[in-house]
Amino acid sequence: MKPNIKLPKLSGLDSRTALFVVTLAAVAAIVWQGMVWYQDRQDDDRRDEAVAVARDQVLDLTTLDSETIDDKLEAMGKRLSGDFKRQFDGFADTFADVVNEDKIRATGEVKSVAVDQYDGETAVVLVATSAEVAHGKSDKTTAKNYRVRVELDRNGDRWLITGMEFVA
Template structure:
């Protein structure tokens, strides 16, 4: 009887270990996915040009959902116009992304971003540094940006 109890306890422990390991792998995959989406979207946001303004805006809208999509969509024409009128050319780089919170459908990340911006006021280029908080929401198999804010 003791041997049977030991076997049952051992099997239960093995099942629990396996389940926790699978859950850990899923969490790691989600974490990597939200970091990658954050990285790519912020590169897209900070790498823009007067000559590609329309496709730059479309690319950002494709990665957006919810309030961020509504707000950015409402300002998209103005964003394009500013890029074109100010002759903007910007090359962005995401230096670091950290995950603040994460569950199955929502995440918050913080990112450090730099961009070299050329425009009519800075034809030689100007290095800018940004810190951004990004909220993401999972829609099916895609993580999309639901909110984005610049933080100090």
């Protein structure tokens, strides 16, 4: 025997109200998901920008020769900010002199990059790189491996480096 359950009948106004509420809730959920997706996408783009700046900086630092050192130092200086920029500006000429006097030639290659910290306004990026380095007139190169920790701050629509250090 079937149970005889009677559901209350909703009036036309109640059915329309319920449909409106359900539709409104569905639209609100879709809009919210769209906003979350957009924010995630924006965070991904900003994170990628920070990684690109750190990668370019380390690659410029490990790819050197006397013919391009001035251009490299200028490019590196444009990516810096704050006290770190002042420190860099203070030793850039000495660094160029060493590269020129010792006839250093180095070809760097970024092996891997990882984001250690990121909050949308600051980032810490770890860059592993290798370089083939030659001195003087010798064609003999020495392989060098480096790991560099790069600290960045977002300044408007750009990422600027506020610190760099070689790490083990």
